[in-house]
Amino acid sequence: MSLLQRILLLFTAVAIIAAVSSQPLVENNVPTAQQSGNDLNFYLLEQVYAMKPKLQALESKTKEMELDLAIKKEQIEALQNRKEFRCESGVVGRYVDAKPLPSWPYTRRVTFQTQFEAKPTVTYGLYYLDSVSTTNLRVSAEVTNVFKTGFQVQLNTWADTQLYAAKIRWMACGK
Incomplete structure (x- = not known):
């Protein structure tokens, strides 16, 4: 019997005793005393049977809560053990505001901080x-050779295009 069941049984017994003690028993009258004893037994059995579905519902709810708690503990542990996810960003490119125009393609290695x-x-x-x-x-803009330490950017033109400037914004995210 679980602790919860014992507590409920104790409260029920106290309630029954309080209810029965408020009714006077006649000691001289044996049939009345015997009748009161039978009524008490019957009343106690009714109370126990009435509590049974409630106890089963409580046990079911307790098991459900224990399962939820176990799942939450696993989730907390997984979060505590995960490596930090982070992002880093920047701008890379070429800009010239006078002649001669810069030559293209422009290739640059970006190194993460x-x-x-x-x-x-x-x-x-x-x-x-x-x-x-x-x-x-x-x-055209292309990012290639992505590694843990950085990546490479290439900006390019073709045909008769003439550029003063071209830049990209980038963001790298991971563990």
């Missing part, structure tokens, strides 16, 4: 673009 534990995911987008207005605008 702090090395990642595993190869991070790098996202990037064209951030700044300045071209000669009399030529077509054709630009």
Whole structure:
């Protein structure tokens, strides 16, 4: 019998004793005393049977809560043991505001401030673009050779495109 069941049984017994003690028993009258004893037994049995579904529901709820607690403990442990996820970002590119125009392609190695534990995911987008207005605008941006320590960027033009500047913004995220 669980502690909860014992406590409920004790409270029930106290309630029954309080209810029975409020009714006077006649000691001289044996049939009345015997009748009161039978009524008490019957009343106690009714109370015990009435508590049985409640106890089963409480036991079921307790098991459910224990399972939830075990799951939460596992989740907390997993969070405590995980490595820190972080992101680092920056801008890279070339800018010249006078002639002669810079030559393309532009290739640059970007080094992270702090090395990642595993190869991070790098996202990037064209951030700044300045071209000669009399030529077509054709630009490609590519990130390659991603490692734990950094990556490589290449900005390029083709055909008759003439650029003063091209830059990308990048973000690397990982452990």
